[in-house]
Amino acid sequence: MIRDTRISTGYALQGAGPFTDKEYTREFGETELGRAKILVVGAGGLGCEILKDLALSSFKEIDCIDMDTIELSNLNRQFLFREEDVGKSKAEIASRFIKQVVKDVKIQAHFNKIQDFDMEFYRQFTLIVCGLDNIEARSWINKMVVDIAMQHTQYIPLIDGGTEGFQGSVKVMIPTITACFECYKQLIPKQTTYPLCTLASMPRLPEHCIEWAHQLKWPKLYPHTKFDADDPEHVTKMYRMSLQRAKDFGIEGVTKAKTLGVVKNIIPAIASTNAVIAAACCNEAFKFITSCNPNLENIMYYNGEVGVVLASDEYHKLVDCPVCGNRPREVVITTSQITVEQFANEYVKVRFSLVEPDIFYNGGDIYNFKNGNKEDNRLLVEVIPFEENSNDGQLHSKYQLIVVDKSLQNPLKLIVKLE
Amino acid sequence: MNDNEVGNKYDRQVRLWNPNGQRCLANSSMCLINANTTASETLKNLVLPGVGKLVIVDDGRQTTDQDLASNFFLRDNAIRSVRAVEMAHTLGQLNPDVHVEAEIRPLDQLLDEPQYWSQFNCVMVSSFLESPELHQALSNLLWNQNICLIEVNSIGFYATLHIQYKEQDIIETHDNSLDDLRLDLPWPELQKHIDSIDLDQLDDQAFSNVPYSIILTKVYQKLVSTSAEFSRPVPSTVRNFVQSELRRTGDETNLEEACNRAILVLKNSKEIPGNLKEIFEDDELDCGDRFWVLVKALKIFYNNHGVLPLSGVLPDMESDTVNYMALTKLYREKFNDDKKELRGYIEDKEMFTDSELSTFVKNCRYMQVLRGSRKLFSGNLLVENENNPRMIHNLNIYVAFLAVKSFYERKHRFPNLKDRAKLRTVAISLLCRYQNVKNFPEGLEKVLDEICRYNGNEMHNTCALIGGVAAQEVIKVLTNQYVTLDNCLSYDGVNCEVRSWSIGSS
C-alpha cells in the first residue's frame, strides 16, 4: 500500500468550480501538476514546511537548495530534523525525510549556495518557492528570474514567504509582469543601526555595549580572527566584553541571550507562523500550476499578535525598479567587423543620445567615455561572448550589457544581436 | 530569558513569550478530538514549542487511504491501524520533552466523566462531531469548567475556527507602546531633576546631551505658564519654540528628536484607555480571583492618584551616559515606589511575587478582558455587513460550514457535487432561524457549490494553514499572552483571506 496524495488533491482538479476560469479542464490541471518541477530555496523553518506541503500537494519533482547545517536552536520549528542531525546539511536531511514519508516524490537536495548555480540550472524549473531569512539571497534569486524572463521570455513565478515572530507575508511575483522583490524593497523597515559615536562615547542601552564590543572592541583585540556568532567560545568572549563595558557605564541588562540576539541579529521564529506562511505559499503554487482556482493579487500579510489578521493586497510594479524597471533593448549589428569604439560611439552613444556613457557587463568594462578610453580597435565579438539564441537561431550577446549615463534615470540594458 | 536557555532549542520562541510563557506551555495539557489532518497539523505546532501533554481522542478509528492522502504524520504502514495511536507515535518523535498519547475510549463515554476533562487547559475539536447532542455535552462541560474549546473545520480550500471561552484575562498583551514619560505630569523627584538643569547655563556640548523628554517637559511647562488659562500646547507650537528659542549650532540631535516627538505633548497622562475604564467597573471586581485582586488594587491606586502606576519603560534618547542613566534611575525608582504602593492595596501580601507585580505594573494600561459566548452564529452579522462584500463572502463560508454540519448530523456523510440543491435547502432553513435575515446572502450559492466539490475532504495546505492559526491561538490561551481571537473566523484559500468577527453573548 502506498500513499496517494491525489485522492485529496483530485477533488480540486476534477473540473471547474464556481471560481475557476471557465476554460479549465481536469486534464489540464492534472498534466500541469504532473510535469511541474519546483525549486525550494531554503530548507529552514519555512523550507521544511514548504517541502512537506508541496509533497502532499501532489507535486512530483522538487529540488531543494540550502547551504546551512542544522543547529540546536532550529529544532523548535524545523520538524524534519532531530537532535542527532545537528551539524548535517539541512537540504539533505529534509529531502531524505520527505522521501521516506511521501515515496512517489522525486526530491533532489543541493547542499550549496544559490550563487553556485547558473542561469541554465534555474531555467529547468516551472516555479520557485523561497523560504529565506535574508534579503540578499532573495534579491539574488529575484534578479535571476527577472533576467531569465528578459533574456529568454521564460517566466518562472517566484513565491516568497517571510516570517518574523507572529507576523509574516507571502508575495506572488511573475517576473517582469507583476512587482518583483526589488519593487517591494521600499516596504522593508530599516534595520536598527546605532551611531558609532554613541557606541564609542555615550552608551545608554545594553545594545550599545554589545555593539561596541562587536564592532569596535573585537576587531581591535582579535585583528586576525573574524567573529563567528556560531562559535560558543566567541559568543562568550563577546558577552564578557559587553558586560564589562556595561558595568563601566552603570548600564543594566546585558545578558548572554541579548548579546546573541544583537550580534546574530536574531529574529524570533515559531512553528505556527511558519506553518501559516508556508501553507499559503504552497497553496498559491498549487493554484498557479493547476489553474484550479485564482491566485492572490500580489501580496498577503499575516499578523497573529492581536486576534488573526490575514489579508491580501495589490502592489504595483515600480516604474523605475532597478531590476525589472526596463527591458533590455536589442541592438542589431550586421557584421562581426565592428570595433568596440565604433560600437560604443555609433550604436550606443549616438543612437540613444547619451552624454558620456559607461558601458560594461558582468565580465568587465567595455567602454567608458568619461574616463577617456583610448582608441579601442578590438572587435566587439572578440571582447564579449555571443551564443546562439534558441528562439531565432541568431547570435546574441550571452550577457546583458549595461549602460549608465547622466542623461539616463535608469541604466540601459542592451542585448547585441548579430544578423 | 535565563542565560542557561541561550542557544537551546526554544531560544527563538522564548524571545516572544519569555521564560514564564514557556513554563506555562511546559505545564499545560491539551486535548484534541478527531485525529484528522487538521488535528495533526495543529498538533505539530504544539509539540514543537513544547506544550507538556497532548491527548488525542478519536474513538479508535482506523487509518484510511483518505487519511494517508493528506496527513504527513501517518506513515504508509499505518493503514488500517488505529490512527490516533499512529499519529501520537510519529508526533511524539518530534520533541522528547512532550508527551503525546492516544485515548481510544469513545468520546461519549469520556463525556460521562466530567472530571476526566479537568486535566486539560484547552480542548480542540477538528471536525464535526457525530451528533448535536455530543457537541452540546462537550460544550456545556467545558464552559462550566472554564476550559477553552476551539472548534476547527476544514474542507477543500475553506476553513473555519471558533473559540469558546468564558473569560480571558490577559495582562501581557505585548502592546508595543509601553513608554510612559509623564511629560505633562512629572512627579516631584522628576520635576526637581528637571529644574536642576538650567539650559542657559550649559555649554554647547552639555546642552546637546539633555534628553529630549526633559526638553519637551520644559517647553511644555513654559508654554502652559505663559498662556492665560490652561490649554495643552499643540506639537507645532512646541516645534516652533524649540527651533526659534533653543537652537544653537544646528547640530543638536537631541533637539531634532524633541521636534520629531513633539506629538507626545498631546498625551494626557491622566487618561486611561476605554477598555480599562470598563474593567474597573466590571462585576467580577470583588470575585477574589488573582487577576481581579490585581485589578482591584490598581483601581484604588488610580482613584487615589488619578494616574496609573508608572510603567518604568523609558525609550532611548540622544544623550550622554550620565544624563541618561540619571533619568533611568528616576524612572526606575518611581516604578518601584508605585509597585510597592500597589502591593499595599492587596490584602494577602504574599499572593504575588515581585516579578508578577512588575509584569502587571508594566503592562496594566493595555490589559484586556475578553468575554466569550456559546453562540455559534448571529444573524445580525449578515445584516451589519450588508455593504461589505468581502466580509459577506467570508461570512458565507462560515454559514456554508454550518449548513454542512447540519447536513452531516442528519445524513452522517458529507455533501458532494450531487447534493448542491440539498445543501442550499439546508442553508435556507438554517438562515430562516434568524429572524433578521431577510435575504439569501449575495454569493452564498457559489460558496456552497465550491464546498460540495470536496465531499468533506481535507486538502493539506488548508489544514496546514488553519492548523498554524489554531496552534497559535492555543499558545496564546496557554501562555495567557498576546490577544486571543474574539472569537470566530473563516479562511478562504481561493482568495487568500481571513476575516474574523465576534459573536456576542446577547
Added chain:
Amino acid sequence: MQKAQKGSGSQQGVSVAFIRAKKDLQEYEEIPGIKIHYDTGNPMQIKMSVSPNEGYYSGAVFHFECQVPEDYPNKAPEFRCLERIYHPNIDLDGHVCLNILRNDWKPTLTLQLVFAGILHLFLHPNANDPLNKDAANDLSKYPQDFTRHVQQSMMGGYVGEEKFDRVA
C-alpha cells in the same frame, strides 16, 4: 548530493549594487578638495583623499578607503581613514561617525553626497557626536587647545599619550 557545476555564479548579470556604484561614479562631479581613485572594473572599492583648503585641517591630506556594500544603496557605504588622526568624529582606528553613513542613510543618497559629507567633517568638526572624546571635549571647551592639538597631530606629533600620523 549534486555539486555545483559551473561554480562561479558569473552567469548572473551585474548586481544592483554594482550598477548603482558605476552610475554614482559616472555622475560624480569633482569636489574641490577631494580626489577619488578606483579600478573601473571594481567600483565597489574606492580610494579617496581629502585635502581641506580651510578650517582646522587645511594644508593636510587624509586618505580614506570606501567600501560599497553588496546591498548598496539599501545600506550605506563604509569609510575608513587610513591615517591615525586627531579628530572628534574619527577614532584612532579610522572609524568615521557621520549621520548619513548610519541612521540618516537613505537609498536616494549617492556616493557624491557622502564624499562631500566626509569633507564637511574636516571643515566643520562636530563636538556633539564624539568618536574621539578627548578631541571633542577640546573642541567644545578649549578651542584654542584644539587648534594646537590638530596642528601637532598633523605634523606627526603627540597629543597627550597618543602619537599621530604625519599628514601635513
